[in-house]
Amino acid sequence: MNQILYDPTGETAPTKRVRQMPPASLDGKTVMLFDIGKSRADEFLDHIEVLLTDKGLTVARAAKPTNARTAPKEVMDRMVKEADVVVEALSD
Amino acid sequence: MPFSDGLHLVVKKDCPTCTLIEPVIRDMAAIGESLYVYIQDDLSFLGDLPVTSDDRSLEQSFHLDIETVPTIIRMEDGIEIERVVGWSQEDWQTFTGIEDIGKTLPPFQPGCGALNVSPGAEEVLQAKFGQVPMKSRTIEVSGYDDEIEQMFDRGWSDGLPVVPPTPERVLRMLAGTKRDPQEIVGRIPPNLTECTIEKVAINAVMAGCKPEYMPVVLASIDAALDPLFTLHGLLCTTCFSGPIIIVNGPIAKKIGMNWGINALGQGNRANSTIGRALQLIVRNVGGGIPGEIDRATLGNPGKIGFCFAEDETDPTWQPLSEDRGFEKGSNTVTLFPGDGVHGFADNRSRTPEELTNSFAMGLQGCIHPKLAEWVFAVLVLSPEHYATYKDAGWTRKKITDEIVKAGIKPGKDLIRGAHGVGEGIDPSRADEMVPKFYEDGLMIVRAGGPAGLFSGFLTSWTGAQKKGACAPITREIKI
Numbered sequence: 001m002n003q004i005l006y007d008p009t010g011e012t013a014p015t016k017r018v019r020q021m022p023p024a025s026l027d028g029k030t031v032m033l034f035d036i037g038k039s040r041a042d043e044f045l046d047h048i049e050v051l052l053t054d055k056g057l058t059v060a061r062a063a064k065p066t067n068a069r070t071a072p073k074e075v076m077d078r079m080v081k082e083a084d085v086v087v088e089a090l091s092d
Numbered sequence: 093m094p095f096s097d098g099l100h101l102v103v104k105k106d107c108p109t110c111t112l113i114e115p116v117i118r119d120m121a122a123i124g125e126s127l128y129v130y131i132q133d134d135l136s137f138l139g140d141l142p143v144t145s146d147d148r149s150l151e152q153s154f155h156l157d158i159e160t161v162p163t164i165i166r167m168e169d170g171i172e173i174e175r176v177v178g179w180s181q182e183d184w185q186t187f188t189g190i191e192d193i194g195k196t197l198p199p200f201q202p203g204c205g206a207l208n209v210s211p212g213a214e215e216v217l218q219a220k221f222g223q224v225p226m227k228s229r230t231i232e233v234s235g236y237d238d239e240i241e242q243m244f245d246r247g248w249s250d251g252l253p254v255v256p257p258t259p260e261r262v263l264r265m266l267a268g269t270k271r272d273p274q275e276i277v278g279r280i281p282p283n284l285t286e287c288t289i290e291k292v293a294i295n296a297v298m299a300g301c302k303p304e305y306m307p308v309v310l311a312s313i314d315a316a317l318d319p320l321f322t323l324h325g326l327l328c329t330t331c332f333s334g335p336i337i338i339v340n341g342p343i344a345k346k347i348g349m350n351w352g353i354n355a356l357g358q359g360n361r362a363n364s365t366i367g368r369a370l371q372l373i374v375r376n377v378g379g380g381i382p383g384e385i386d387r388a389t390l391g392n393p394g395k396i397g398f399c400f401a402e403d404e405t406d407p408t409w410q411p412l413s414e415d416r417g418f419e420k421g422s423n424t425v426t427l428f429p430g431d432g433v434h435g436f437a438d439n440r441s442r443t444p445e446e447l448t449n450s451f452a453m454g455l456q457g458c459i460h461p462k463l464a465e466w467v468f469a470v471l472v473l474s475p476e477h478y479a480t481y482k483d484a485g486w487t488r489k490k491i492t493d494e495i496v497k498a499g500i501k502p503g504k505d506l507i508r509g510a511h512g513v514g515e516g517i518d519p520s521r522a523d524e525m526v527p528k529f530y531e532d533g534l535m536i537v538r539a540g541g542p543a544g545l546f547s548g549f550l551t552s553w554t555g556a557q558k559k560g561a562c563a564p565i566t567r568e569i570k571i
Contacts, residue, residue: 002235003233004230004258005242005243006229006290008257010280012283065561068556068562
């Protein structure tokens with residue numbers, strides 16, 4: 001006899017979004033370096049900022065208050081408003 | 093389900109009252125009034141009568157809402173007008189209007205339990221013949237397939253077999269709460285998917301919970317979704333940790349939880365499955381899957397589920413729930429974002445002062461001996477270690493304060509590079525006296541078997557290193 005089971009998942013279908021293509025050039029673009037709040041991320045990003053600035057790029061910075069939580073909406077909104085490109089990475 | 097006008101009688105052979113009234117039933121069948129007789133078990137009983145129907149499927153009994161056999165019901169215009177339960181010569185006479193009905197029988201004999209209300213039957217029949225409140229997608233598994241393997245293949249498991257969430261099991265689990273199955277308990281990270289009571293029940297079935305655990309599971313979800321618990325960070329961290337559930341109050345005893353021998357180990361159903369239910373909800377509803385967004389470097393076996401109760405049997409000990417502001421006797425869960433058990437042995441300290449220094453030394457090892465104000469911790473205090481404090485009249489507060497005080501170290505011993513170890517606190521704190529924990533960073537829970545000078549430490553995840561970023565959360569269990 002067949003058995004009926006209930007689906008335990010959220011039953012959400014992922015929305016497929018077209019990935020935004022990276023810009024052909026970073027000339028005139030603002031590169032946002034996003035500090036996710038892990039220890040020493042700021043030191044690492046300081047170095048990256050120097051390297052990018054030396055190449056003549058405009059660099060902006062944003063940070064999460066703590067790595068323990070997701071970024072507050074205002075931080076996300078500011079990045080969307082001010083950045084052309086965001087660099088975000090997991091550390092450890 | 094519509095029933096024809098007339099008399100509807102439900103009986104079973106395995107009921108002395110039903111067999112007692114067999115002559116009455118035969119007389120009534122002969123009279124000619126519309127009579128419908130439903131047999132629940134053995135058709136050799138009254139099966140020769142043309143008015144008899146086979147109800148071994150119990151469908152008619154379910155729709156007639158029978159609890160006892162014999163039960164006779166009068167239907168008019170499709171509506172039940174009257175019913176008589178069991179045998180009472182007087183009641184049956186009034187009901188049928190037949191003057192001498194059963195006059196040779198004893199005047200009264202109670203009926204027997206109907207098969208459709210046998211333990212477990214109700215939900216099976218509800219799922220088969222009734223309306224169910226569930227709205228989740230159903231998946232049909234072929235009788236030739238192994239449903240356990242199907243659930244593994246679908247990614248619904250934490251690596252151990254899960255109990256198939258069949259309609260009847262989910263219905264039984266939903267009976268463990270008065271809340272509406274479609275009520276949303278919150279959004280489960282990381283996908284922030286809305287989670288209904290129904291989804292909780294499905295995952296609780298899979299975890300192996302009993303319905304009476306549902307209030308504890310629901311309170312655990314409520315606590316886990318407090319932003320200060322930082323469930324999202326906890327489930328995706330490279331750290332070892334997961335949610336640890338500590339239960340206080342009479343409910344722990346009521347549902348058979350273990351706070352004694354092997355309290356943090358295996359062997360107790362409630363301890364083993366309540367934490368597992370929460371983790372399955374994180375996985376299945378929220379999408380927190382190891383190797384995907386769960387990036388734990390090592391993890392720990394407690395991430396299958398980690399739940400235990402505090403020992404409240406000693407009246408000299410203030411339970412954790414009271415310490416955290418709840419009234420005496422409250423049922424609560426306290427969620428702690430922690431890792432596995434770090435064992436601690438001290439067989440020699442005989443005074444509370446010695447033992448306090450000893451605990452402070454042991455706790456110094458939480459996450460790293462040279463890291464301070466990085467984590468918080470739970471000390472699971474065993475009965476034999478507590479006896480040393482109890483004999484000296486030390487309270488929970490005094491024990492906690494003194495251990496924290498004994499853990500304050502000169503910063504010069506903890507700074508990076510000190511003692512030939514690169515890890516450590518910021519060198520700028522070399523001249524400070526540095527506590528291991530922030531204020532309120534040490535929580536004590538009493539549990540364990542009566543023998544053994546062993547206690548345990550549970551260390552939080554490092555999301556605690558920024559003061560106020562996260563915290564243990566306590567919630568009342570609403571029954």
